[in-house]
Amino acid sequence: MSEKNPYRYNGDSLVVENNTDKNNTKSVYIESYGCAMNFSDSEIVASILSENGYKTSDDLYSADLILVNTCSIREKAELTVRKRLEKFNKVRKSNSKVKVGVLGCMAERLKHKFLEEEKIVDMVVGPDAYKDLPNLLEEIDDGKSAVNVILSKDETYGDITPTRINSNGVNAFISITRGCDNMCTFCVVPFTRGRERSRDPQSIIEELNDLNIKGFKEITLLGQNVDSYLWYGGGLKKDFSKASEIQKASSINFAKLLEMCALTQPKMRIRFSTSNPQDMSLDVIRVMAKYENICNYIHLPVQSGSDSVLKAMNRQHTRAEYIKLIEDIFKIIPDCSISHDMISGFPNESEQDHKDTLSLMELVKYSFGYMFKYSERPGTPAAKKLEDNIDEKTKSRRLSEIVELQQKHSLYRSKEFIGKTVEVLIEKESKKSNLHWAGRNQQNTTVVFPKENYNIGDFVNVKINSCTSATLVGDAIGFSKNN
Ligand code: SAH
Ligand code: F3S
Secondary structure (H helix, E strand, C coil): CCCCCCCCCCCCCCCCCCHHHCCCCEEEEEEECCCHHHHHHHHHHHHHHHCCCEEECCCCCCCCEEEEEECCCCHHHHHHHHHHHHHHHHHHHHCCCCEEEEEHHHHHHHCCHHHHHCCCCCEEECCCCHHHHHHHHHHHHCCCCEEECCCCCCCCCCCCCCCCCCCCCCEEEEECEECCCCCCCCCCHHHHCCCCEECCHHHHHHHHHHHHHCCCCEEEEECCCHHHCEECCCCEHHHHHHCCHHHHHCCEEHHHHHHHHHHHCCCCEEEEECCCCCCCCHHHHHHHHHCCCECCEEECCCECCCHHHHHHCCCCCCHHHHHHHHHHHHHHCCCCEEEEEEEECCCCCCHHHHHHHHHHHHHHCCCEEEEEECCCCCCCHHHHHCCCCCCHHHHHHHHHHHHHHHHHHHHHHHHCCCCCEEEEEEEEECCCCCCEEEEECCCCCEEEEECCCCCCCCEEEEEEEEECCCEEEEEEEEECCCC
16 A cells, blocks of 8 residues: 655655665655745755664655655644644554654644643654754664654754755755744744854855756755845844854855855856745845846735734734835845735724725735635634733634735736736746646746647747636746756
């Protein structure tokens, strides 16, 4: 019996052979949930394990080790993981030798409690402790349970070349910062991923060059808050003020890092995620405008359009400041696409606050959006200080109004491309037709077109003929100059 792992990004694409796996005898099945950082971390875990006798496997039932990289961002994410653990428990009943480990944010949040609550778990490992996996595995091989949830001041895994699990060979993530210092009151991330620290730019460039040699065409620089990237020789972001004058003078911020990446590999597309309005500088936007290979797309979560809600969320900007930033972006990069994250039903959100959110959306006309109902997370400042007092029905109704408006705007933005020619990087076969390729344009919109003689990884110019709110449909008119 075999169950293909459905929880990996690009799960339906080409698999790149992982040479370091070749002589490994044990196998690890890794399932990842949540943000891109978790998927990227799973590649780091796979790399660490490949040095210790494990190869990655898609077959849950024959694996020696099952790892689940978990997300705590909303209650629902945690419930999904608990359901999966029930499944793993059944697998374990048929194969008593298999070990189960929990990684990521839930591991960090629940720590030892996990072992008590979920009896079948052998190992609990937080996001900063993956280098300890070989030791922890030895412990569980001895029949003990193992836990390491220590958060680090300097761990960035900059010295580890990720094993690209189930990659399509075209897109890859490069993580550039870890942790977050922003302390948005609703958010569990500062507690599960610790204080913010940046990775040595040298190691980022090395990873970029390595990906280029391996044939990758597009990379996404990853961080909880990429605009806050700051390298001054190591250490926490919050300790920058204590750095020496020389360190300060030679420090590298996100705008500089972005420029270094764009210049180092001018033929590769560069993306980044996630941006935070309070930290995004005009310099970053200018660098984006200056280099053609940096994609004209910014994911710029706002969470709410109301000043009082933004304040209660401890977002460090006002509605007016956010609007000014959006205006600056469109002034400097007129064809930039912008997406958002939005939360409905934050404590005390009034009907007027909700209307302010809708009116902000009307103003920006975002290309995409990721929209959520507020979910109280234990231990966060909001959970401690504010009552989760918006009833479920109101949260749901507000959310559906937000989603409906977003669909309208996505269609509006998609329609802007009709009649135009866009550059598409081919990533995979279209889900709906094996005669069509699917890829994205710079603005991150999916484009579908007949395959002809093109291949995955080609940069192609596509003339857009029609669209839905999520997809552009067109015909290829030749390779782009990037190819
Ligand atoms: N800066 C991060 C944000 C991580 S959380 C990044 O890299 O994307 C992603 C989104 O989840 C947030 O922007 C927010 O919209 C949503 N979110 C976070 N905590 C939440 C909560 N308690 N309830 C509902 N949505 C939440
Ligand atoms: Fe969370 Fe706010 Fe950081 S949403 S990840 S605390 S920027």
